[in-house]
Amino acid sequence: MQPSERPAGRQRDPRTQAAAVEAVLDLISEGATLSGLSLVTIAERAGVSRNSLYRRWKTKDDLYLDVLAAINQSPPTFDSPTAREDLAAHLAILIERTLNTRASSMLRALLAEARAFPELHRRYFAEIVTPRREVMYRIIRRGIATGEIRPDVDVAFVNEMLVAPILARMSSGATEGLDPDKASRRIVELLYDGIQAAGA
Amino acid sequence: MQPSERPAGRQRDPRTQAAAVEAVLDLISEGATLSGLSLVTIAERAGVSRNSLYRRWKTKDDLYLDVLAAINQSPPTFDSPTAREDLAAHLAILIERTLNTRASSMLRALLAEARAFPELHRRYFAEIVTPRREVMYRIIRRGIATGEIRPDVDVAFVNEMLVAPILARMSSGATEGLDPDKASRRIVELLYDGIQAAGA
């Protein structure tokens, strides 16, 4: 008996997993909460028997972990000539993610219920926030090294200032009319140049 | 019979209203959601009979409206010599509000369930966001008029950049170790000066 051997019996329908994840994303983006969402509702929306869900996931948390994994994609790396362009490019990607209403709703729901879903919250930071943050840090440090960015700035703080306007929009749900390219360049520009008048 | 006349019968206990509002703030900050919170739980926490709650509020929404009103205070106005100081002072107040864990949790819960509580969401914007935003706009415009701030900046966007780092912290719940004075000055400073190196 090899471990790679297929077990006897009917195979699990591969569409069930995806259907359940889709159903959760739909329902959350329609205003449901993580704790308020019931397996009955998810099963109905997914067009799947409640039994199949219980067979796959012991608890709702387990299902949500798979939902979180589904909306996560590793950040691409660019190699623009300037840190300025690299920062804008990464912010544009973040904005695009924010425009994905379903993913945004899921993250918003997760942040609101962080205390009730500690493991989910932990994974969100470890697998989504931290990797992207590291990429941003690296770009900013490179900009400092090349003399493009002032050497006396706090890298983490600069990142926070760049990312915050997007996260704030995501949190409030006010993402309509946000153009990734335009908005990201606008943010980088203002933070590069500052708002102080030349004479002042 | 005058309209100002007290109705016959026992008066409502004035502590009940406050106790219910406090209970909601406690429970929400402990991880409950607006839709998930039950009147049974609220009544127990408030030390009040469930009956008294029903007598005062027809629905949970009505109760939440009173909770929202309780955490709202009108923004003070300053008259510092420079817009820079005024902006920092107002950001410091915003940060102080953010450090109020219970109010922050309530707003976070509200944003996450905006679709389920449209009236609550509408009032949040009308009574809390908009007034403060107007104050910020006025300060920025004044700074432009006095030649302190570049005249070509977008007032709304500058405000967004100033406020966003605080809102983002509030949304993520990462508010520990945030000093209102220091953090607010830091934000204003970085946005005033920009991050671009002098030679670049």
Place this chain on the structure above:
DNA sequence: CAATATCAGAACAGGTCTGTTGCGTTCCGC
């Protein structure tokens, strides 16, 4: 074909929440 694991659908007990009703008690104005 036999064994096995999945599937959808239905049922069940046990729990919670809602909204309402009833009871006796306490407070307040007249």
Place this chain on the structure above:
DNA sequence: GCGGAACGCAACAGACCTGTTCTGATATTG
């Protein structure tokens, strides 16, 4: 002191969710 209203406490039916169990049908391996 009397009526009226709010109080706490308890009960109720109706609805929902959970976790488990059963059915009969279907798919897959050996």
